[in-house]
Amino acid sequence: MSVAEFYHWGTRVTEVILVWYFFLLNAIYLGLAFIAFRVISKHLLRNVYGGFENISKSPLTPAITVLVPAHNEAVGICTTVNNLLHLDFMRFEVIVINDGSTDGTLDELKKAFRLTPISIPGQGALKTEQVRTVYHSATNHNLVVVDKRNGGKSDALNAGLNIARYPYFCTIDADAMLEPDALQRVIRPVVESPVRVIAVGGIVRIANGCRIEKGRVTDVDLPWAPLPIFQVVEYFRAFLCGRTGLSSANALMIISGAFGLFESSLVMEIGGYRVGTVGEDMDLVTRLHDLMVKKGERDYRIEFVPDPVCWTEAPTTMRVLMRQRRRWQKGLLEVLADNSHMCFNPRYGWLGMFGYPFLLVFEGWGILLETLGYAVFLAGWWLDAIQSDFMFAFFICAMLTGTLLSLTGIMLGEMTPREYPKYGQWLRLIAYAVLENFGYRQMISYLRLAGTMDFLLGRGEWGRMEREGLTRKKAHAA
Secondary structure: OOHHHHHHHHHHHHHHHHHHHHHHHHHHHHHHHHHHHHHHHHHHHHHOOOOHHHHHHOOOOOOEEEEEEEOOOOOOHHHHHHHHHOOOOOOEEEEEEEEOOOOOHHHHHHHHHOEEEEOOOOOOOOOOOOEEEEEEEOOOOOEEEEEEOOOOHHHHHHHHHHHOOOOEEEEEOOOOEEOOOHHHHHHHHHHHOOOEEEEEEEEEEEOOOOEEEOOEEEEOOOOOOHHHHHHHHHHHHHHHHHHHHHHHOOOOOOOOOOEEEEEHHHHHHOOOOOOOOOOHHHHHHHHHHHHHHHOOOOOEEEEEEEEEEEEEOOOOOHHHHHHHHHHHHHHHHHHHHHOHHHOOOHHHHHHHHHHHHHHHHHHHOHHHHHHHHHHHHHHHHHOOOOOHHHHHHHHHHHHHHHHHHHHHHHHHHHHOOOOOOOHHHHHHHHHHHHHOOOOHHHHHHHHHHHHHHHHHHOOOOOOOOOOOOOOOOOOOOO
């Protein structure tokens, strides 16, 4: 077989593999989107009957600790804490963990909430870096601030867990804000489900461009810069299509670290958050699944709820977005590698037979096949080994399918609370759902590939997320 014949044969084999990969991937995504539409429709119909205030005020509703790890978050930490202190929930506490900040984060908290030192509790069950001081607010009885040496996000969360008083805890990023009724909505599955609900995730929305007053989103709007708008479309697709569908089968392996609720006793039983991992949120959820299965407790759920809204600041520069996505990809591969025993293991139900393999093949290592596909198609086109008509048809099909999935996510987003109220905003989202196929998706694929190489080579770190602050004035187009 000559070199030309071998290359021609290899190109044909690659074409077949890529076509089947593309077909299976998008068939699964469309299936998850269809399931998500049914689940969200039923969920919203159920919400018509309300009941959230009864959940909030009932003495039977579990109390919640809200943990806020903060490292160099002076720009927006007081906005976030003010937002949390005014949540519409009867019994909750807020614990802010200052993880060795060097930018005046602690000073901002001291000035805003009149912090006074209290006695440091004894050594908690979870080992952490040294806790220097614990403060209590003189203005808010349910606010505690922990000042400790820097140890990373997982270490900070463990320090907060050591002094948390309540049976459930909620984690929220220091640059995020919750809707007033978010705790009511996120605790609802725990209160009403006939089976044990050990963790609940809520949707994360992008606050860039919104008007924010006194720690509340008062006017929902889109950013003017293109990069955050692409992320709005991406978040709708990922949260409302992907996570809703996986949650319905109890196959959800990730609850966003920006907003999630967990049963405290179980998290303490597995040793809290694992220090040293990049994807601490996915790692925790996966270990909780593992714990329940190994204990023989099959009748449990980890759920995603589409309407307790958490608002967060999305990256506005390529530098920050690159660090974020590389970190996400590396964290995903770390968790998959550490839990390979789940793959196609019927003991884990739909998680083992579908959720884990899906993430492994398509979200994890699939980027290597996608990259090979780009290389083979470009080389084949250059050497005239692949028909241009086939390439063009494949690209159009991929673009239309991707756009359909994005439009489905946007439609589901408009069904949930705090939708975008103006037709012009919808049109912009639709336009960006099309435009993301011409550069943005390819850039995200490149960043996933870079994150994969970081994992293989054992490099990469958290990196710093520069904040502009959520209370800034909304930018206007020139």
